[in-house]
Amino acid sequence: MSRRNRRPSIPEPFETVIEGLSHEGRGICHHEGKIVFVFSALPGERVKVRINKITTKYAEASVVEVLQASPHRIQPHCAHFTVCGGCSMQHVSADYQVELKQQSVLQMMQHANIPIEQVIPPLRAAVWGYRRKARLGVKFVRKKQRLLVGFRERNQPYLADIQSCPVLIERVGQHLDDLMALVTELDAKETIPQIEVAADDENCLLVFRHLQELSAADRERLSVFGQQHNFWIQLQPQGPDSVQLLYPEQQVLRFKPLLDGDIAIRFNAADFTQVNADINHQMIRQALDFLQLKAGDRVLDLFCGLGNFTLPMARLTQQVIGVEGDEAMVARARENALEHGIHNSEYFAADLTQIDRSAPWMKQHYDKILLDPPRSGAFEIVQHLKSLKPSIIVYVSCQPSSLVRDARVLCDAGYRLTHFGLMDMFPQTAHVESMAVFEI
Numbered sequence: 001m002s003r004r005n006r007r008p009s010i011p012e013p014f015e016t017v018i019e020g021l022s023h024e025g026r027g028i029c030h031h032e033g034k035i036v037f038v039f040s041a042l043p044g045e046r047v048k049v050r051i052n053k054i055t056t057k058y059a060e061a062s063v064v065e066v067l068q069a070s071p072h073r074i075q076p077h078c079a080h081f082t083v084c085g086g087c088s089m090q091h092v093s094a095d096y097q098v099e100l101k102q103q104s105v106l107q108m109m110q111h112a113n114i115p116i117e118q119v120i121p122p123l124r125a126a127v128w129g130y131r132r133k134a135r136l137g138v139k140f141v142r143k144k145q146r147l148l149v150g151f152r153e154r155n156q157p158y159l160a161d162i163q164s165c166p167v168l169i170e171r172v173g174q175h176l177d178d179l180m181a182l183v184t185e186l187d188a189k190e191t192i193p194q195i196e197v198a199a200d201d202e203n204c205l206l207v208f209r210h211l212q213e214l215s216a217a218d219r220e221r222l223s224v225f226g227q228q229h230n231f232w233i234q235l236q237p238q239g240p241d242s243v244q245l246l247y248p249e250q251q252v253l254r255f256k257p258l259l260d261g262d263i264a265i266r267f268n269a270a271d272f273t274q275v276n277a278d279i280n281h282q283m284i285r286q287a288l289d290f291l292q293l294k295a296g297d298r299v300l301d302l303f304c305g306l307g308n309f310t311l312p313m314a315r316l317t318q319q320v321i322g323v324e325g326d327e328a329m330v331a332r333a334r335e336n337a338l339e340h341g342i343h344n345s346e347y348f349a350a351d352l353t354q355i356d357r358s359a360p361w362m363k364q365h366y367d368k369i370l371l372d373p374p375r376s377g378a379f380e381i382v383q384h385l386k387s388l389k390p391s392i393i394v395y396v397s398c399q400p401s402s403l404v405r406d407a408r409v410l411c412d413a414g415y416r417l418t419h420f421g422l423m424d425m426f427p428q429t430a431h432v433e434s435m436a437v438f439e440i
Contacts, residue, residue: 018047025092035058047063047064114408119420194209266336293313296317300369303378394437420437
């Protein structure tokens with residue numbers, strides 16, 4: 001074997017002190033000149049670790065033994081934590097999870113030389129049973145004659161063998177065994193790859209993806225399961241547009257942007273909606289407060305989706321313009337607005353990574369702007385925001401690195417980052433959601 005193709009040898013387990021935490025929630029140490037990312041290790045801990053993967057630039061490891069534990073270490077709540085890849089921070093106390101995430105973003109802001117005038121208290125809610133949307137993998141393992149339902153193993157393509165999930169809403173997470181038993185009985189048990197979960201305050205929908213046409217007996221089994229366990233059932237033979245209602249005949253899911261409001265937005269299982277309803281309520285209320293909305297304001301809502309922010313803002317202002325890249329979502333946003341008698345909102349479908357300066361919505365003046373971009377951020381559009389002349393910009397972020405990059409653009413354009421705060425949308429994971437407020 002040539003020197004170039006020779007694989008690095010895996011060292012024996014070794015003791016080390018964890019120096020810090022990566023943005024993915026893994027401990028950081030160094031060994032033989034190489035950075036090592038250690039799953040389930042915390043800063044300051046002395047641990048014995050085993051290298052699982054080694055590359056020319058870094059290594060990945062897991063904890064064999066905790067020799068000196070952090071005061072913030074706790075016993076993971078879920079028995080499947082070390083196997084399932086759904087969570088990465090169950091070994092960390094809830095308070096310290098939030099602290100670590102906040103420190104991480106603040107350090108990134110400081111490194112980018114972006115001053116923050118005020119760090120506000122994080123938005124928090126229940127840390128278990130909060131997740132209302134999920135995509136569960138399904139796999140019938142012939143060799144074991146067993147069916148698995150759940151999430152993938154950590155860093156592996158295989159489904160984890162789990163019986164419950166405390167992060168999912170209780171009616172799903174604590175009844176995975178019922179789903180396993182159901183699919184095991186189906187004739188099509190080997191051709192169902194996933195189950196989509198979507199719930200609102202009252203109802204829970206299960207969408208069964210199937211690669212072959214279901215028999216009449218299977219359809220009956222699924223319908224009976226829905227009736228007995230109080231689930232709505234849909235079938236998806238191909239893409240999202242192929243979804244068919246199975247039980248009951250009428251199904252309408254709705255979420256309320258504000259807990260004390262009268263707006264209830266219709267959504268489909270495939271639509272993007274926030275998975276944590278309690279944090280979503282708090283997030284929208286906080287955004288409305290920071291925008292300081294007035295009756296005469298004209299507001300631009302970028303990446304508006306179904307109108308999660310658009311419709312509550314329209315109740316308080318002269319006009320809100322919503323812009324979203326997904327045309328189907330834009331159509332449903334319009335429908336939701338009309339259903340609630342909201343006639344002062346207007347919607348445009350536009351790719352916000354390809355800015356068209358001639359678009360009607362780009363030629364207007366806005367008093368305030370809110371943007372809620374995907375993980376890739378809003379780099380292309382933030383470069384044009386100052387020309388729209390807003391006095392306040394509220395940026396809702398789901399990716400710290402994108403936020404920091406875009407914040408640098410806004411600060412260079414003359415805006416001040418007046419408020420920053422974390423939102424604990426995904427407890428038990430390293431995922432970071434935050435809100436930043438910019439004023440001219």
